[in-house]
Amino acid sequence: MLQSKLFTKTRKEAPADEVSKNAEFLIRAGFVDKLQAGVYTYLPLGLRVLKKIENIIREEMNRAEGVEILMPSLHPKENWETTGRWETMDDLYKVSDTSGRENALGPTHEEVVVPLAKKFVSSYRDLPVYIYQIQNKFRMELRAKSGVLRGREFIMKDLYSFHTNEEDLKKYYEVMKTAYENVFKRAGIGINTYLTFASGGSFSKYSHEFQAVSEAGEDTIHICDKCRIAVNEEIISDQSTCPECGADDLRKEKAIEVGNIFELKTKYSKPFNLTYKDEAGNDKDVIMGCYGIGLGRLMGTVVEILSDEKGMVWPEEIAPFKVHLLELSSDDIEVSKKASEVYEMLNKAGVETLHDDRTDKTAGEKFADSDLIGIPYRVLVSDKSLKAGGVEIKKRTEKDSRIVSIDELMTEFPQNK
Amino acid sequence: MLQSKLFTKTRKEAPADEVSKNAEFLIRAGFVDKLQAGVYTYLPLGLRVLKKIENIIREEMNRAEGVEILMPSLHPKENWETTGRWETMDDLYKVSDTSGRENALGPTHEEVVVPLAKKFVSSYRDLPVYIYQIQNKFRMELRAKSGVLRGREFIMKDLYSFHTNEEDLKKYYEVMKTAYENVFKRAGIGINTYLTFASGGSFSKYSHEFQAVSEAGEDTIHICDKCRIAVNEEIISDQSTCPECGADDLRKEKAIEVGNIFELKTKYSKPFNLTYKDEAGNDKDVIMGCYGIGLGRLMGTVVEILSDEKGMVWPEEIAPFKVHLLELSSDDIEVSKKASEVYEMLNKAGVETLHDDRTDKTAGEKFADSDLIGIPYRVLVSDKSLKAGGVEIKKRTEKDSRIVSIDELMTEFPQNK
Numbered sequence: 001m002l003q004s005k006l007f008t009k010t011r012k013e014a015p016a017d018e019v020s021k022n023a024e025f026l027i028r029a030g031f032v033d034k035l036q037a038g039v040y041t042y043l044p045l046g047l048r049v050l051k052k053i054e055n056i057i058r059e060e061m062n063r064a065e066g067v068e069i070l071m072p073s074l075h076p077k078e079n080w081e082t083t084g085r086w087e088t089m090d091d092l093y094k095v096s097d098t099s100g101r102e103n104a105l106g107p108t109h110e111e112v113v114v115p116l117a118k119k120f121v122s123s124y125r126d127l128p129v130y131i132y133q134i135q136n137k138f139r140m141e142l143r144a145k146s147g148v149l150r151g152r153e154f155i156m157k158d159l160y161s162f163h164t165n166e167e168d169l170k171k172y173y174e175v176m177k178t179a180y181e182n183v184f185k186r187a188g189i190g191i192n193t194y195l196t197f198a199s200g201g202s203f204s205k206y207s208h209e210f211q212a213v214s215e216a217g218e219d220t221i222h223i224c225d226k227c228r229i230a231v232n233e234e235i236i237s238d239q240s241t242c243p244e245c246g247a248d249d250l251r252k253e254k255a256i257e258v259g260n261i262f263e264l265k266t267k268y269s270k271p272f273n274l275t276y277k278d279e280a281g282n283d284k285d286v287i288m289g290c291y292g293i294g295l296g297r298l299m300g301t302v303v304e305i306l307s308d309e310k311g312m313v314w315p316e317e318i319a320p321f322k323v324h325l326l327e328l329s330s331d332d333i334e335v336s337k338k339a340s341e342v343y344e345m346l347n348k349a350g351v352e353t354l355h356d357d358r359t360d361k362t363a364g365e366k367f368a369d370s371d372l373i374g375i376p377y378r379v380l381v382s383d384k385s386l387k388a389g390g391v392e393i394k395k396r397t398e399k400d401s402r403i404v405s406i407d408e409l410m411t412e413f414p415q416n417k
Numbered sequence: 418m419l420q421s422k423l424f425t426k427t428r429k430e431a432p433a434d435e436v437s438k439n440a441e442f443l444i445r446a447g448f449v450d451k452l453q454a455g456v457y458t459y460l461p462l463g464l465r466v467l468k469k470i471e472n473i474i475r476e477e478m479n480r481a482e483g484v485e486i487l488m489p490s491l492h493p494k495e496n497w498e499t500t501g502r503w504e505t506m507d508d509l510y511k512v513s514d515t516s517g518r519e520n521a522l523g524p525t526h527e528e529v530v531v532p533l534a535k536k537f538v539s540s541y542r543d544l545p546v547y548i549y550q551i552q553n554k555f556r557m558e559l560r561a562k563s564g565v566l567r568g569r570e571f572i573m574k575d576l577y578s579f580h581t582n583e584e585d586l587k588k589y590y591e592v593m594k595t596a597y598e599n600v601f602k603r604a605g606i607g608i609n610t611y612l613t614f615a616s617g618g619s620f621s622k623y624s625h626e627f628q629a630v631s632e633a634g635e636d637t638i639h640i641c642d643k644c645r646i647a648v649n650e651e652i653i654s655d656q657s658t659c660p661e662c663g664a665d666d667l668r669k670e671k672a673i674e675v676g677n678i679f680e681l682k683t684k685y686s687k688p689f690n691l692t693y694k695d696e697a698g699n700d701k702d703v704i705m706g707c708y709g710i711g712l713g714r715l716m717g718t719v720v721e722i723l724s725d726e727k728g729m730v731w732p733e734e735i736a737p738f739k740v741h742l743l744e745l746s747s748d749d750i751e752v753s754k755k756a757s758e759v760y761e762m763l764n765k766a767g768v769e770t771l772h773d774d775r776t777d778k779t780a781g782e783k784f785a786d787s788d789l790i791g792i793p794y795r796v797l798v799s800d801k802s803l804k805a806g807g808v809e810i811k812k813r814t815e816k817d818s819r820i821v822s823i824d825e826l827m828t829e830f831p832q833n834k
Contacts, residue, residue, distance in 0.1 A: 007484045008537055031500050033533055035489055041533060050487070067424045070459040070467070072452055072570045073490075073553065095512040095522065097557045097569075105512065105522075116450055116458060120425055129424050136490065136553060140514045150512075153489045236431040 001044075001321070003356040008028070008043045010369045020216060022300035023147025025312050031320075038144025038152035040296070045373065048320035050155070053295050054134055056186045057157045057319065060179045064172075066132040066159050071112045073136060077102040079111040082271045091140040105138035110268040110290065113160045118274050121286065124164050127276060128172065132159035134295070146301040149216065149256060150189045155295045162269075163287040164276065169263060176291050180259050187298055188315025192305050193258060196391055197243050198223050198232040198341075204263040206235070206243075211255035216304040219257055222250035230255075256301045264288040310375030313396050321354040322413065324375035328363050328382035339381040342391060342406060351413055371396070381410065418461075418738070420773040423447070425460045427786045440564025442729050446789045447731050448737075455561025455569035457713070462790065463779035465737035467572070470712050471551055473603045473734065474574045477596040481589075483549040483576050485705055488529045494519040496528040499688045508557040522555035527685040527707065530577045535691050538703065541581050544693060545589065548577035551712070559666060565717040566633065566673060572713055578706040579686075581693065586680060586704050593708050597627055597676050604715055605732025610675060613638050614647040614660050614704060621680040623652070623660075628672035633721040639667035647672075673718045681705040729791030730813050738771040739830065741792035745780045745799035756798040759808060759823060763796075768830055788813070795828065 006254040008030030015034055020026055023291035026032045031046030042050055058068065074095075080086035088103065093105035106112065113131060120138055121127060134157045142153050148154075159176070163169045177195065184193040189212050196211040211221045211230060220233040231239050231250065241248045269275070269286040278284050299318075306313045316322065327339035339355070354375060356366050363382075370378050378401075380392040385403060394401035395411060404412065425447030426531050432451055435441055442759030443449045459467055475485065491512075495505035503521065510522035523529065528549060538544060551574045558569050563573075576593070580586045593820075594612065601610040606629050613628040628638045628647060638651040641659035648667065657667045686692070686703040695701050723730045733739065740763055743757035754773070763770040771792060773783050780799075787795050795818075797809040802820060810829060811818035821829065 005484070005550060006484070007486075033536065035529060036491070036493050038488045039491045041489060041529065044484050046486055047487050059425060065422070067422070067461050068464055069424075069461060070464050072456045072458060074453070074456045074555070074570050076453050089517075093512050093514065095510050097505075097510065097559065099559050112452060114456065119450065131424060138491070142514065142516050153491050255440075 001354055003405075004358050006044055006354075008045065010372055017145075018147060019145055020147040020149065021307065022149060022216070022303040025303055025307055025372065026148065026300070029312065029369075029374070032148060038141050038150065040148055040151065040153075045320045046299070048102070049294055049299055049314070049318050052318040052320075053187060053298055054155075054157075056242065057134065057183055057293060057295070060182050060186075060202055061130075061132050061157065061159060064130065064175050064179045066130045068133065069117075069131055070133050070135060071106070071109050073106045073138065075104045075111055076104050077104065079115060080104045082242075083111055083268060084271070085111070090144070093138045093140050106294075107137050107139040108290075109133070109135075110159055110264070112159070114268045114271075114272045114274050114288075117160075117162055117286070118272060119164050119411040121162060121274070121276055123277050124279060127286070128161060128163045128168055130159060130161045130172065132157060132291075133398040135166075146216070146218070146300075148296040149304075151296060154297065157293045157295065158337040159291040161291070162274075163289070164278065164284065166263075166265065166287055169265070169287050169289050173261060173263065173289055176261050176289070180261065180291070180293070183293065184210060184212070184298075186317050188302055188318065189258070189305055193229060194221065194223055194255070194256070195258075196230040197234050197235065197239060198260075199234050199262070204265060207260060207262045209257045210259035212258045212305060213253045213255050214301065214304045215254050216301075217254040217256040219255050220252060221255045224250055250369060256297070256304065258298050258301050259291075261291045266289050268378050307374070308366070311372030314374045314376060316376050319374070319376050321352045321375050321379045323351055323353040323379050324370050324373065325353050325355045326366050326370060326378060326380045327355070327357060328380065332383055333379055335383055335386065338386060338406070341407065342379065342381055345406070349410055349413075351410075377412070395408060418771055420771055421775050423461055423771075425462065427789055434562075435564060436562055437564040437566065437721075438724065439566060439720040442720055442724055442789065443565065443717070444527070446729065446786075446791070449565060455558050455567065456805070457459075457565055457568065457570075462737045463716070466691070466716055466731070466735050467712055469623050469735040470604060470715055471572075471574075473553065474710060474712070477599050477603075478547075478549050478574065478576060480599075481547065481592050481596045483547045485550065486548055487552060488523070488526050488533075489549050490523050490555065492521045492523050492528055494521065496532060497521045500528055500685060501688070501741060502528070507683045510555045512555050523800060524554050525707075525709075526550070526552075526575055527681070531685045531689045531691050531705075534577075534579055534703070535689060538691065538693055540577060540694050541696060544703070545578060545580045545585055547576060547589070548710075550576060563633070563635070563717075566721075567635075568713060572710055574710045576708040576714065578708070579691075580704040580706070581695065581701065583680075583682065583704055584782040586682070586706050590678060590680065590706055593678050593706070594625070597678065597708070597710070600710065600715075601627060601629070601675060603734050605719055605735065606675070606815055611638065611640055611645060611647040611672070613647040613649050613672070613674075614652065614656060615677075616651050621682060624677060624679045626674045627676035629675045629713075629718050629722060630670045630672050631718065631720075631721045632671050634671040634673040636672050638652070638672045639669050639670060641667055643685055673714070673721065674712040675715055675718050676708075678708045679706065681707050708743040725792070727785070728789030731791045733793050736791070736793050738769045738792050739769040740768055740794045741787050741790065742770050742772045743783050743787060743795060743797045744772070744774060745783065745797065749800055752798055752800055752803065755823070759796065759798055759826065762823070766827055768827075768831075792827070 014024040014027040227244040332341040390405035431441040638647040644661040807822035
């Protein structure tokens with residue numbers, strides 16, 4: 001893509017009320033725009049990252065036999081009364097139409113997916129089944145100050161699993177753990193992310209969170225480095241040692257909850273009377289689990305963890321582009337021609353490239369923008385690079401650049417299709 | 418995909434209050450589920466169709482140099498007050514949080530995209546620019562009785578174009594006309610769809626709609642068959658002849674509005690004071706156009722127009738699968754084995770296949786379900802077909818089937834990747 005056609009521009013400053021690093025970088029680099037507190041527009045660069053995260057999650061959910069659907073946001077009040085959450089959930093947006101009909105704006109979808117499952121699940125033969133969606137959620141955050149980490153409107157993947165018994169739930173729970181580990185690994189924060197034991201509420205001893213260590217986190221976790229698992233501070237009085245090895249020398253860190261998996265058991269199947277007939281013909285409660293990942297939050301977490309003082313540093317698999325092609329001294333027709341050739345070559349080879357073809361920017365401005373945007377490879381075409389025998393290539397994560405000939409450039413990206 | 422893993426099942430009856438053909442077929446076949454009037458869940462089969470429509474639209478918008486973004490649904494009241502629509506738009510959902518902050522649930526996005534453009538557009542050099550999204554909308558329809566044709570919550574593609582002058586807008590308007598024609602052609606209703614002159618409101622003589630002829634339509638249009646354009650009945654008193662050739666023997670038909678394109682000119686740029694500096698340094702109003710397509714409505718229109726009495730008939734490019742592989746008498750191990758082989762073969766060749774592997778259904782039930790679901794090719798593996806030398810293939814649009822050998826089956830789908 002030509003940077004001159006990107007619509008957005010980098011900005012010197014983020015809005016004054018944005019205090020978080022993720023918001024500052026994402027807004028300054030033109031990845032998102034803030035419409036109001038906790039409500040963001042994804043701009044072309046940000047949307048590309050979001051779509052890549054979405055595709056990673058979709059692949060991992062499909063691999064775990066998830067079936068994708070898309071549920072709506074306008075939920076009838078009755079469904080939320082059935083579970084009792086119409087009254088008890090403080091951050092539920094409620095909207096009524098002029099005929100007086102009341103709706104919740106879905107912050108989660110148990111109230112929709114359980115009645116839906118009731119239409120298709122009747123026998124043990126229909127189970128297990130795993131249903132997910134990637135969809136917009138609403139939550140009434142009165143003070144949304146963490147950028148895209150905590151929004152009033154945000155995109156989530158939520159998967160719901162339905163089982164005949166708890167053993168089967170536990171089996172699938174392990175499958176999901178692995179799927180989640182894959183997602184965070186592919187998004188570039190695998191090494192920073194810990195499976196964390198957290199409060200299970202009234203119906204289960206523990207739930208499990210995936211917590212990514214970051215100063216921007218709202219949670220505090222206690223990590224067992226040997227087992228690579230952690231305990232959320234909220235249960236540390238009950239569980240002060242590693243649940244796996246029993247070690248008590250846990251390391252305390254701030255962390256961002258990037259995912260959670262939860263044994264719902266019969267918490268939502270009971271109120272909706274979601275049952276199945278077992279082999280003997282008896283009615284039994286369906287056993288459920290639920291599993292969430294916030295896409296924007298994951299994106300924001302990557303920014304919090306992997307940035308440096310100059311800007312963002314995107315892991316290859318979720319970067320908006322793989323190559324940032326900079327052309328310097330565009331007055332020079334030869335440089336401009338060569339840069340266009342390189343751009344064509346990269347496009348043809350399927351290497352996603354953002355071509356900074358802007359003619360009204362200095363070299364310094366282009367370098368600063370490139371560091372801020374954080375695309376993994378910077379390829380520079382300039383008078384100097386051409387004289388030195390080709391283009392200058394530099395990884396965002398490395399300090400030094402090298403000159404490679406234009407013919408050899410493609411070999412720098414071996415894993416390309 | 419294995420039909421046994423689809424989660425949904427076909428149903429004999431749609432809900433009693435669903436009077437439209439599209440809702441009846443889509444619900445019975447398990448493409449959508451009705452949560453409440455005008456609010457639907459897309460189930461696996463329906464979501465596949467929706468995603469294919471989405472991809473067609475995205476391709477055509479990108480071809481027309483559209484830049485994709487994603488705007489939110491929670492719009493600050495102030496933005497809607499600026500345009501005056503907070504008070505004048507009757508079907509606007511309004512939601513407030515406990516701090517008293519009021520929001521509109523976006524039914525369209527001029528109130529968000531214009532302030533956004535103001536952040537990035539300042540000079541004639543920044544124009545033209547074409548911004549689009551594929552996103553969820555809300556509209557307070559008090560009586561939603563047309564299935565997915567008219568929802569209270571629905572997914573739309575909305576593109577907004579920004580220009581320095583009206584001539585440039587008109588040029589892009591023609592580009593969009595072509596893009597829209599491509600979309601409807603690829604979705605299988607090109608021949609049924611007419612560019613239609615409609616009321617332009619107070620700021621333009623005409624707007625243009627794309628109207629697909631169908632008895633389910635809420636609009637009436639007057640068609641000039643020679644020019645393949647039409648006049649919406651709402652302006653027939655002003656424009657009773659073909660706007661192109663002047664003919665007055667127009668054919669009157671009911672039709673569904675599947676898209677509209679609109680010259681906004683300065684209607685929304687003025688209230689937000691969206692201006693640009695021209696070459697002489699003078700401030701000028703930005704000229705705008707907007708262009709919408711409802712994805713669910715397009716899907717429902719295809720069902721209304723292309724179904725027969727047995728069920729839906731999906732055009733290849735938006736069908737949930739290309740092949741419906743039916744296996745009969747699954748007690749016969751040989752049949753089951755061959756069916757699995759064919760399924761593997763089709764998958765390997767990238768032919769999207771739904772494999773009806775259900776063992777608790779009769780041949781009659783499987784045929785009826787297959788006709789209802791409406792996948793373009795039905796491939797049957799049975800004792801009889803194997804004895805006759807292979808599998809039986811039948812197009813959904815044709816009456817007669819043929820036997821082809823398993824080796825030759827792949828040649829039936831020449832355009833496969």
